[in-house]
Amino acid sequence: MTVADLGILRWVRVENGVAVAGVTPTYSGCPAVLAIELAVEAALRDAGFEARIERVLSPPWTTDWITEEGREKLREYGIAPPVKASGSIRSLFGDVAVTCPKCGSTDTEKLSEFGSTACKAHYRCRSCLEPFDYFKCI
């Protein structure tokens, strides 16, 4: 899983010999943003570039930017990927059918709107009884 798979790393370009990377936060208060920015900067330096990070706010990050590969990697890791079409109000308010990343059942229930991080909710599968994290739509 890379920050590019998650759509957090927007672009990298070389400007006047300096590698500039555009990074966008997932949630406003995501505590990982700084760590991600430092890691990207370090990776660019390790590759021999002078580096700079630009924080990109607009347009805002959406879970729709997670690549197919990224979604598959989330699932393998045990995190249910976000239901698509986050732009619709339904996915924010309606109770969407979340698929269990372990057994594939859609017979799941939400335990908590807010999970271990701001971007995840906590769910439980009624079929295999495993608890799991769900990457919330935004």
Added chain:
Amino acid sequence: MAVWEALLELADDHLVLGHRISEWCGHAPMLEEDLAMPNMGLDLIGTARTLYDHAGKLEGKGRSEDDLAYLRDEREYRNCLLVERPNEDFAHTMLRQFYFAAFMRPYWLAALNSTDETVRGVAGKAEKEMAYHIRHAGEWVIRLGDGTEESAARMRDAVEALHIYVDELFDSSDAARDAEAAGVLPVRADLRATWERTVSEVFAEALLEQPKAAYAQRGGRQGIHNETLGHLLAEMQVVHRAHPGARW
């Protein structure tokens, strides 16, 4: 008055409320709420950070987000009074959160058309986060209002205690009016009907009535605060002030 001061007011609202709900961390009545509170606090504080940073740049005197958050005294804070109200019990906390989010969601939706690019960027994230806050806090308002005799009584107490702070949400200071005229921020008074609709829908389910405010308590935008804000700032600022310029 300058646009940066209007952004500062908005940032203060978010930081103070974000800090307030973070006070529940480790004290919430159940684990999932212990996760929910700091998560909602992070949303608000994250929004505040971007707004402080932007306000500092527009002011042009080199003040950083830390300078603005940690080195201003109570009288220099411009948050509305609702957000500094103490947590009291869960009914107060959730109603305060619900009132604020019910205001901020349409606010940020309108700010998607701001003439300021940073404001548009903040708005794009914050309107979705506020939708979650409305839902989460709104569900608690309903659960407690339409709950036991005890929970319903506490919810009614919270409504009684907080409704005098509602009108101030819709006031625009001189700075805010200038920012509104420049198309940077939405006109606060225009959001009243949407707010009323959101609140009345939830109150109907919660079996609560919205009292008519006999008077409205104001003053936050002029720096006139309740004594509780001083305690909050003291706790929030003490480390930074004890170690000026410290970074970590």
